[in-house]
Amino acid sequence: MNTDTYIEVAMVVLMFLGLVVLFTNRWHLKRGIVGIRSIQFLAVAFVLPMTVLLSKEGKLDSQAVAFIFGTVLGYVVQRATEKEED
DSSP states (O other): OOHHHHHHHHHHHHHHHHHHHHHHHHHHTTOOSOOHHHHHHHHHHHHHHHHHHHHHTTSSOHHHHHHHHHHHHHHHHHHHHHHHHO
């Protein structure tokens, strides 16, 4: 197995763990599966690993990858600062 294979497996495992964490958290809190926070978490948990996978396969160029990472980082930081203000 080469390095690319390890990275691909790690990204798929991260996406799977994101689902497990979400379902475990929602079950523990006894809430429904679909909520605004769960959709936001899944978006981040799936977009970042999928971006890495697509860039490793050559489907996305470096500008697209930088745009996606910058957008997700801006989204996460913006949401974090809103939490502190409340």
